[in-house]
Amino acid sequence: MAAGRPMSRFxxxxxxxxxxxxxxxxxxxxxxxAAPSEPVLFLxxxxxxxxxxxPVLVPAYTRNLHHELELAVVMGKRCRAVPEAAAMDYxxxxxxxxxxxARDVQDECKKKGLPWTLAKSFTASCPVSAFVPKExxxxxxxxxxxxxxxxxxxxxxxxxxxxxxxxxxxxxxSKIMTLEEGDIILTGTPKGVGxxxxxxxxxxxxxxxxxxxxxxxxxxx
Numbered sequence: 001m002a003a004g005r006p007m008s009r010f011x012x013x014x015x016x017x018x019x020x021x022x023x024x025x026x027x028x029x030x031x032x033x034a035a036p037s038e039p040v041l042f043l044x045x046x047x048x049x050x051x052x053x054x055p056v057l058v059p060a061y062t063r064n065l066h067h068e069l070e071l072a073v074v075m076g077k078r079c080r081a082v083p084e085a086a087a088m089d090y091x092x093x094x095x096x097x098x099x100x101x102a103r104d105v106q107d108e109c110k111k112k113g114l115p116w117t118l119a120k121s122f123t124a125s126c127p128v129s130a131f132v133p134k135e136x137x138x139x140x141x142x143x144x145x146x147x148x149x150x151x152x153x154x155x156x157x158x159x160x161x162x163x164x165x166x167x168x169x170x171x172x173x174s175k176i177m178t179l180e181e182g183d184i185i186l187t188g189t190p191k192g193v194g195x196x197x198x199x200x201x202x203x204x205x206x207x208x209x210x211x212x213x214x215x216x217x218x219x220x221x
Contacts (some may be wrong), residue, residue, distance in 0.1 A: 041176070
C-alpha cells in the first residue's frame with residue numbers, strides 16, 4: 001500500500017470502478033434479459049463514489065432512479081491477466097455499494113443500442129460503505145445482502161447465487177484491462193431493484209458484517 005493512501009479510504013484515491021451486469025439469475029429474469037454467457041461489463045468514474053454521510057443524487061434527466069445492491073471487491077495490488085486460481089491473492093477486501101441506475105434512460109439506451117453511460121455513470125451513482133478487510137470475510141460467496149427503502153425490505157439475496165464467481169470475474173476483467181490497487185469490481189445485484197425518490201432513506205447491509213444509510217436528494221445544479 002502506497003504511503004498516504006489508506007485502503008480504508010480507497011474511494012478517495014482508487015481509479016477504476018468496474019461493474020458486472022446480470023450476475024444473478026433472479027435479477028436477469030426480473031429485467032426480462034437473456035442470461036449472459038460471459039460477464040457484462042461497464043464502468044463508472046471515480047467521481048461516482050458517494051461515501052456514507054453524503055447523499056444519493058437524482059440526475060435532472062431521469063424520472064425513474066433505481067437502487068441496485070452489490071458486493072464490491074476491492075483490489076489490493078496491480079494485476080493483469082491473472083489466472084482464476086490466483087485471483088483472490090490480489091483482493092484486499094470488500095465493500096457494499098449501490099449501483100444507482102437511471103432506469104428510464106437505460107431503457108432508451110438499450111432500445112437505441114447505445115452505451116449505458118448516461119444511465120449508470122453520473123455523479124454519486126456509486127454510494128459506498130466502509131471497507132471490510134478480506135480477513136473478516138472468509139468466504140465472499142456465503143453472504144446475505146439486504147436493502148430497505150424507508151424501512152421496507154426491497155432487496156435480499158445471497159452471494160452464493162452469483163452466475164460468475166468472484167475469482168472468475170477478476171480473471172476475466174484483468175485479461176481486458178489492468179486492475180490497480182484501490183480499484184473495485186461491483187459483482188452484480190440480486191432481484192428486487194426498484195425506484196427511489198427525493199427524501200427517501202436507503203438502508204442496506206451485509207448480514208452480520210456492516211450496514212450503511214443514505215438519503216436521496218436532488219442536486220443543487
